[in-house]
Amino acid sequence: MGLGRSAPGVGQDLIDTIESVYRAESRRVLATLIRLLGDFDLAEEALQEAFATEGIPSNPRAWLVSTGRFKAIDRLRRSQREVSEEHGVPQAAAEYKEVADDELRLIFTCCHPALSPDAQVALTLREVCGLTTEEIARAFLTTAPTVAQRIVRAKGKIKGAGIPYEVPALSDLPERLDAVLRVVYLVFNEGYRFRHDLSGEAIRLGRLLAELLPDPEVLGLLALMLLHDSRRAARLSVEGDIVLLEEQDRSLWDRDEIAEGVALVERALASRRVGPYLLQAAIAAVHADATSPAKTDWYEIVGLYDVLLRMDPSPVVELNRAAAIAMRDGPAAGLALIDAILARGDLTDYNHAHSARGELLRRLKRLGEASAAYKRALQLVTQDAERRFLERRLESLQQPLDR
């Protein structure tokens, strides 16, 4: 949501300052306003009004919270409703903790299991990450009115059914945390593929969760996101084309993110309670540790996939395991596993299954079949970068094999 750029007598610097303050603080302030006011819509309107007020804030967050709150009180007074005035503006010392708690409350409320999974994602992106309905629609290949309707319905249910604005009790935490982690990872994946600001936002949420709820799966998810994000500079060429893990320039990997991710994996593994996110993070850590694809410990990776598959069986995990088997035992072994998955009727419309098959057939020099597999993947692909990648792969089949 942009702010008016044509306000008379206001310098561009000031507008830029307010815009950056808005981006940095608005979601945190919103979280606090929702707690103080107990109403999503009222909090959003109050936030908008606070921004429309003149004056340069020296402490933007406290200023926005107090201005937003007073605006809301005015509004409530006008509409003859009551609001408790005892809530003070958070003071500096307790401010950070309180604001972080408010964000956590907001996340748990948006990801409440009484809301549909689609609504959880849409509401989190809207309220916690501050995306517009248009942006959410684009990320999830749907229309803005559909997203808007989901959000309106979800907010209506929060209010009508009395979904509380709180972090759940310890006894409910495992179930509730699952939903939150799922949504955060979904946001990360959307961002990782298409929008870096979204993956940055998911990592920020992951850090917040890890700080306040250092459960092994929370640490595992944060580690997983950091380890994936560490390859961001290497995974796309300058032209914006996808570069496979095996072909990436590993000197471009972000060593700080890797160090942080690996340390988190070690810390979480020490708890001896492993879950799917932690296992995936451990796999990513093994990749991060290797200086080249050949020096990757594929035995370790296959072993981790075996545990993951027992804990959280899914055809996509089977596919990834098959790719690791191909690296450990040769392309024919991996291909047999992928063919078995497809023969069962799973992943037949999943482009990555067909492109992985194409790649293994290419390595086996079965070029006709490789070409057919890539063509099938091309029919299923929806993203431009992935389409270009597959087209290049298809073209490369005409050239002599380099490996």
Next chain:
Amino acid sequence: MKYLCLIYQEEKQEANVPRDEIQKAKADYWAFTEDIKKTGNYVGSHGLQHTDTATTVRVRNGKLSTTDGPFAETKEQLGGYFLIDAKDLNEAISIAARIPSAKWGSVEVRPVWDKTS
């Protein structure tokens, strides 16, 4: 906030339940009800006779029509309700989860319109 917990279960299955299990279920219901009376969450409750005793009533253009049977044929039938008072949906869900029938049937938790809103 008040919530109506609607209890749905398969009437047809009830004929197959052994006598001791029915006794156990009755005792569980009694214990649950006493429990939520003590905690102040209880507002009211009733069990319903089977849907073969139900009559559905409609008035259209001033004309009364009655039909034999429930409003809708479903796999599970409304078998009773608890009206409870809970702090929020989370508390309501935790109470609904303790209704004995939640283990074999389903409990639909519906917030009641608040007269002040």
